[in-house]
Amino acid sequence: MNRRAALSLLTAHVAASPLFAAEELTGPINVHEFEEVAKRKLHKLAYDFIAGGVEDERTLQANRDAYGHWELVPRVMVDVTNIDTSLDLFGTKLDSPIIIAPTGGKELVMPGADEVVAKAALKTKTLFCSATGATKLLDDGEPLNWWINGIGQPTREQAANFARRTEDSGGKAIVLTVDNPYQSNRDRNNRNRFDYGMMAKGVPKPGEEIKPVNPATPAMWKPHTPNLTWDYIDWVKGASKLPIILKGILAPEDAELAVKRGADGIVVSNHGGRQLDGVIGTLDALPDVVDAAGGKVPVLMDGGIRRGSDILKALSLGAKAVLIGRPPLWGLASFGQPGVERVLWMLNAELKLSLGLSGQTSLKTVTRRLVRKRA
Numbered sequence: 001m002n003r004r005a006a007l008s009l010l011t012a013h014v015a016a017s018p019l020f021a022a023e024e025l026t027g028p029i030n031v032h033e034f035e036e037v038a039k040r041k042l043h044k045l046a047y048d049f050i051a052g053g054v055e056d057e058r059t060l061q062a063n064r065d066a067y068g069h070w071e072l073v074p075r076v077m078v079d080v081t082n083i084d085t086s087l088d089l090f091g092t093k094l095d096s097p098i099i100i101a102p103t104g105g106k107e108l109v110m111p112g113a114d115e116v117v118a119k120a121a122l123k124t125k126t127l128f129c130s131a132t133g134a135t136k137l138l139d140d141g142e143p144l145n146w147w148i149n150g151i152g153q154p155t156r157e158q159a160a161n162f163a164r165r166t167e168d169s170g171g172k173a174i175v176l177t178v179d180n181p182y183q184s185n186r187d188r189n190n191r192n193r194f195d196y197g198m199m200a201k202g203v204p205k206p207g208e209e210i211k212p213v214n215p216a217t218p219a220m221w222k223p224h225t226p227n228l229t230w231d232y233i234d235w236v237k238g239a240s241k242l243p244i245i246l247k248g249i250l251a252p253e254d255a256e257l258a259v260k261r262g263a264d265g266i267v268v269s270n271h272g273g274r275q276l277d278g279v280i281g282t283l284d285a286l287p288d289v290v291d292a293a294g295g296k297v298p299v300l301m302d303g304g305i306r307r308g309s310d311i312l313k314a315l316s317l318g319a320k321a322v323l324i325g326r327p328p329l330w331g332l333a334s335f336g337q338p339g340v341e342r343v344l345w346m347l348n349a350e351l352k353l354s355l356g357l358s359g360q361t362s363l364k365t366v367t368r369r370l371v372r373k374r375a
C-alpha cells in the first residue's frame with residue numbers, strides 16, 4: 001500500500017470512530033443516540049415495550065413523519081439576544097413548555113423509576129406527569145410540580161376519591177387518558193410473550209432468559225375503562241377544584257365536546273402510537289383541534305418529539321406546551337437520573353436555539369405563520 005492510500009484509509013477510520021465514548025453521559029449528542037445507548041443496556045423485552053407501537057406501527061411512524069412534512073419558515077433580522085421560554089399554565093409559571101409525559105411500566109428500566117424521573121424533574125424544574133401513585137413522589141416533601149395521570153375509575157365515587165386524594169397530596173391537575181378503553185394489541189409485546197405481571201419480577205438483565213408467564217399470546221380483549229364517558233368530567237369536578245385535562249383527543253368534534261362538557265385542557269395524543277394503529281399523526285391532528293377548542297382551553301400535544309425544532313413546530317401550530325414520553329425513558333435507561341436531566345437539558349437547549357434561529361424571542365411571538373405544510 002502506498003503512503004497516500006494508507007493515509008486515506010486512516011482518515012476514513014478516524015472519521016468513522018466517535019471522539020467521545022457513547023457509553024458516557026456526555027457521549028450521546030441527541031435523543032436518538034440516547035435511544036441507541038438505552039437499547040444496548042435494556043433487555044429486549046423492556047426495550048420493545050418502550051419503543052414499540054401497536055400492530056404495524058403505522059401510527060408510531062406517522063407521528064415522526066408529520067415533523068417531516070411541516071416545515072419552518074424562519075424570520076430574520078430580529079434581536080434574539082434574549083429568548084424567554086416561560087409560560088403560564090393553569091395558573092402555574094413554567095420555565096419551559098416541555099412536560100414529562102405519563103409512562104407506566106418504568107419498573108422494567110429500574111426499580112422506583114417514577115421517583116427517579118420525579119427527582120430529575122425537580123432538579124430541572126420540569127413539570128412531571130406521573131402515571132403511578134402520587135403520594136410516593138412526596139416522601140421527601142420537596143415541592144415538585146406534578147400532575148397525576150389515570151385511565152379513569154369505573155364509578156363516580158371512586159373517581160371523586162381519586163380526585164380528592166390527588167388534590168390533598170398537592171397534585172396540580174388530573175390528566176385523564178381517554179384513548180385507553182381496552183388494552184391494545186402490541187405485536188412486539190405479543191412476540192416477546194410480554195405480560196404486565198413480569199414487571200413485579202424486577203428489572204430483567206440484557207440477554208437474560210425469561211420464562212413467559214403466559215406462553216400463549218396475551219389476550220386481545222382486555223377491558224380497561226370501557227364505560228368512560230363525558231360524565232366523568234362532572235364526577236371529578238363535583239369532588240375537586242383541580243383542572244381536568246383530557247389526554248388522547250384527535251377529533252375536532254371531541255375537542256368541541258371537551259370544551260362544552262367542562263374539560264380544562266386537551267392533550268392531542270395517540271398515546272405515542274400505542275393504542276389504535278392507522279391513526280393520524282399528532283402534529284397533523286393538532287391544527288384542527290386547536291381551531292375547534294377556539295382558545296377556550298389550552299391545547300397541548302405529544303407524540304414523536306425528538307428535537308427542539310419538533311417542539312417549535314408544535315408550538316407554531318397552536319400547542320401551548322408539549323409532553324415527551326420515550327425521550328426521558330431513554331435517558332433513564334442510559335444513565336439513570338443524570339440521563340433524564342441531560343435529555344431534558346438537550347431538548348430545552350435545542351428549543352431555545354430553534355427559537356433564536358427562527359427570529360422568535362419568546363413563546364408569545366410564535367404563530368402559525370412560522371410553519372407551512374409541504375404541498
Ligand SMILES: Cc1cc2nc3c(=O)[nH]c(=O)nc-3n(C[C@H](O)[C@H](O)[C@H](O)COP(=O)(O)O)c2cc1C
Binds near residue numbers: 247326
Ligand atoms: C413505556 C410507555 C408507557 C406509557 N404509559 C402511559 C400511561 O400509563 N398513560 C398514558 O396516558 N400514556 C402513556 N404512554 C403514552 C405517553 O404518555 C405519551 O403519550 C407518548 O409516549 C408520547 O409519544 P413519545 O413517546 O413519542 O414522546 C406511555 C408511553 C410509553 C412509551
